[in-house]
Amino acid sequence: MSRIPPLPVTDMSPATQDDCAALEAYGPFGNWAGIAAHSPVVLHQVTDMLVNMRAETRLSRRVIELAMVTVSQLNACDYCLSHHVPSLTVTGVSPEGSARLLEVEDHPELDACDKAIVRYARSVTERSGRMRDAEVSDLRAWFDDGQIVELTWRITLIGAFNRFNDALQIEAEEPLDGGSA
Structure with missing residues (x-):
């Protein structure tokens, strides 16, 4: 409740x-x-x-959802996971693949870009003040500066939502079909 x-x-x-x-x-x-x-x-x-x-947005739904699910898993936010795992599934990542998203290096459903997004989301969430320049530079193979800014904003924003939702124990709406992004 x-x-x-x-x-x-x-x-x-x-x-x-x-x-x-x-x-x-x-x-x-x-x-x-x-x-x-x-x-x-x-x-x-x-x-x-x-x-x-x-x-x-200039980011694909898959990029956005990979980032949001990664951060929500790191923060264990059930509310956000209930919304964003179904949305990530719509982009082609299986529910099982979503569950093991943090096992990025050995993840068979993720390509190099996907893995870079997950790594970046983890870095921003866990150690934003101690990141290396290369962690941002590595994204330039797929994203321009504007997209990197938006991706970073979305990562930090979902972290804020995680904390807000957990602090107030907001209950997830049912049923969810993957429609939110």
């Missing part, structure tokens, strides 16, 4: 209701939206950012 109950729709302003609807259109995040609605500015800014990032 979540530590804070979702705000009833009847207690939301029309603008907050609109943000909840926009986030629900983005993906099945009703539980998250209901809890974030207690702080309309948080709900609004997160919804706006996620919708705009999806519309303007």
Whole structure:
């Protein structure tokens, strides 16, 4: 059970209701939206950012989901894993492959680019202040500077979501079909 109950729709302003609807259109995040609605500015800014990032991304869904699942596994965030493992599966990584994503070096479902993404996500999550320049440079074989900036932002953002969701024990929505990104 979540530590804070979702705000009833009847207690939301029309603008907050609109943000909840926009986030629900983005993906099945009703539980998250209901809890974030207690702080309309948080709900609004997160919804706006996620919708705009999806519309303007230059990264493939596979790249995004590899990064998000890696970070969520490292942080053991059940909420985020419940959303992003099905989404990673849609990109061609089996549920079993998703479960062993951190075994990157011997992973039969990952190509060289995929492995670089997983390694990078792990480095940013575990030791961002102690990374080597080569860890960013290695990504240049597949990504330009703008894509590396976006990938890094998405990695750090999912880490923030992991902590928010776990701190408030937000319950996953059911059922999930791999539609969120």
